Amino acid sequence: MVNDGLGETDARACPWCGSRATRRVARGYTGPTDEVDQYFTCSACGKVTYELVAKTAREMRLGRYQAGDIYQDRAHQTRYQITRILKVGANEFLMYLRPMPGKSEAIGVV
Numbered sequence: 001m002v003n004d005g006l007g008e009t010d011a012r013a014c015p016w017c018g019s020r021a022t023r024r025v026a027r028g029y030t031g032p033t034d035e036v037d038q039y040f041t042c043s044a045c046g047k048v049t050y051e052l053v054a055k056t057a058r059e060m061r062l063g064r065y066q067a068g069d070i071y072q073d074r075a076h077q078t079r080y081q082i083t084r085i086l087k088v089g090a091n092e093f094l095m096y097l098r099p100m101p102g103k104s105e106a107i108g109v110v
């Protein structure tokens, strides 16, 4: 059995539906894709779960992102908590996200 560190070897449960039919896409600058985000996709519900999202300095300013805030992925109608923000370049930030499955009952609670 060959583990190349990619794909299914790091399978985890989809936070939105619980399926383990997930596939991880790692962030890479020079790989076969030039993904700037890191996420996994779920073939059961079709949703994308972000682990890392890259933002430019401008996007950070406009979004006013801060650790502990809620990050909404409108395209997939999912929510995350921003666990950490890391500056990785002159004009790039990485946001670490933790999925927040469930409906919006927690919004507004501080």
Ligand SMILES: [Zn+2]
Pocket: 014, 015, 016, 017, 018, 019, 042, 043, 044, 045, 046, 047
């Ligand atoms: Zn799923």
